[in-house]
């Protein structure tokens with residue numbers, strides 16, 4: 466999944482796309498290849514599954 470930021474480059478004002486490499490999000494400019502790390506933007510929220518807190522009991 467790639468997020469585009471049109472004219473989002475601080476250096477040349479070019480178009481920037483945001484992509485992920487391993488667990489690091491980065492924004493890279495198409496025009497000048499200026500690249501910087503960004504905070505996670507489009508990552509779906511992952512909540513740790515706490516096992517055992519809510520157990521459905523088969524017995525009724």
Ligand SMILES: [Zn+2]
Nearest residue numbers: 474477494497
């Ligand atoms: Zn640029």
